Amino acid sequence: MVDVETKIDKLLTEPLVIVNVGLSKFAKSLEEQGVDVIQVDWMPPAGGDKEMMDLLDELL
Amino acid sequence: MPSGFAIRKNQYYDSVFLMSVNARILKVEGIQQTAVLMGSPANKKLLLDIGIQDPDIEAAQPNDLIVAVIADSMGIINQVLGNLDVWLNAIQEEAPVSQLHTLEDGLTIKSNANLAMISIPGEYAAREARKALEAGLNVFIFSDNVSIEGELELKHLAKQRGLLVMGPDCGTSLINGMGLGFANAIRRGDIGAIGAAGTGLQEFTAQVHNHGFGISHAIGTGSHDLSDQIGGLTTLAVLDALEEDANTKVITIISKPPGAATLEHLLEKIGSCRKPVVGCFLGVDPDILSGRNNLKPARTIDEAARLAIKMSGNPIPLEVCLSPDDLKLLFDEKAGWSPEQKYLRGILAGGTFCYQSQQILRDAGITVYSNNPLEPKNKLKSPDKSIQHTFIDMGDEFYMVGKPHPMIDGTMRRQRIITESHDPQMAILYLDFILGYNASMDPVGELVDAIDKAKSVCKQRGGSLTVVASICGTGDDPQDLTFQMKMLQDSGVLVYDSNAKATAACCWLLGKE
Secondary structure (H helix, E strand, C coil), X not given: CHHHHHHHHHHHHCCCEEXXXXXXXXXXXXXXXXXXXXXXXXXCHHHHXXXXXXXXXXXX | CCEEEEEECCCCCCHHHHHHHHHHHHCCCCEEEEEEEECCHHHHHHHHHCCCCCHHHHHCCCCCEEEEEEECCHHHHHHHHHCHHHHHHHHHHHCCCCCCCCHHHHHHHCCCCCEEEEECCHHHHHHHXXXXXXXXXEEEECCCCCCHHHHHHHHXXXXXXXXXXXXXXXXEEEECCEEEECCCCCCEEEEEEEECCHHHHHHHHHHHHHCCCCEXXXXXXXXXXXXXXXXXXXXXXXHHHHHHCCXXXXXXXXXXXXXXXXXXXXXXXXXXXXXXXXXXXXXXXXXXXXXXXXXXXXXXXXXXXXXXXXXXXXXXXXXXXXXXXXXXHHHHHHHCCCCCCCEEEXXXXXXXXXXXXXXXXXXXXXXXXXXXXXXXXXXXCCCCCCCCCEEEECCCHHHCCCCCCCCCCCHHHHHHHHHHHCCCCEEEEEEEEECCCCCCCCHHHHHHHXXXXXXXXXXXXXXXXXXXXXXXXXXXXXXXXXXXXXXXXXXXXXXXXXXXXXXXXHHHHCCCC
């Protein structure tokens, strides 16, 4: 329980460092606010084939 | 009506890009409907629903771009699809490109990251969120269409690991003064907030700011969090965190109606909090909330803001009802109506605003029909056809098929305003405008021509259309609040600084104070 409080507390007290997966405009607006953010232009792995994605997850 | 489509194999684009393409195509004269989307199974079903089917579409993969067009003639369709690459390239040049394509790529650059923001198609979002949690990151999931089972699994995983999951379907959060998603520019302060209703949380934080006070953190939980299936797992975790947060003096919870069991559990938890809690549970019977230990119930978001300011140890802002000047303007507006004008039409971008307005109107004894009604008996048979007093949530899924949300692009609302203007019984048109990060940079400018046209159509019939508007925003937002307001006023629109106040003006106009 102490661990739970500590980890979420940290999010509220320490500077945000964000990995933005998807819409690049979200990363842009965070940058404009001075947030440390990196943009990931995500695309579906394995061509979006769900079965293949599950297989990849098991292998990795 | 003629239709056509084009497929680009292995060209993946995010939803904002797709919406930009969609918006450009819609501006071509003679275009009736467009769908610009990736070839996922869900999207292919949507195409089927609008009558677009072909073996090539069936064979398309989630990494394949599909552009479908319905237009007045094949000539227009050929013109659009023939120029598609030019448009795609032009829009692509406007957006910077990242060489990182997976969460893992991002974490190699930012190994100290403490939050992943996920805004990808819902069918893939849970997978990425799970990976982020397993890597020790808190998660903000903007994506919708994650299954309830998927959401529950993520939130249990987060609880085990001591992490926070905001969402799925989380539109906004403010952490340490930084706005995530659709958030307003809000000063720091000592009022904390938790919101299961995105535009509700924006309205609350903007109200606190505009009264001269500030927010410690405002955390979005996602729209399903307070359902009985999820049981408020994120809300309860944030409540604990804000209890421990040294910068938070008072906690406010804003939501649409929670599940009955979840509400009861939440109220028990609130009762044991050391810090005072203001609860604005829209649509919930006030009797359920009265007399609860440590809870100050608020009927509206405006009241919640005033109560939170008071509970944080400051003088309570005056409850500003309609002023004598407001009433004179309303009286003059009403005097111009023709005898047949009697109905109110709300065409809203904010789902919470649509909900709160209906609650205020119901409390005033006014029956309102909606695509998202308070009670099932008031549900419109067709969202496209208003009857009597009608409020439309234009951000509803029905309108979002391959289209941008009305907070980003006003095209759908513009079209609806013109449609409504042809109903001679419409007397009042109510519109909300939402400023802030990631929202349209000119929400009023996008609609002002349609407003002028609607007023003109009504005038030609011998009547006068009263247009009421509310603006959710602050003077620090990226848009120019003062200019946005002035544009409305110059078009003869009655502008109010909150949804509740604008709805109160509508009640007065309908003779129900």
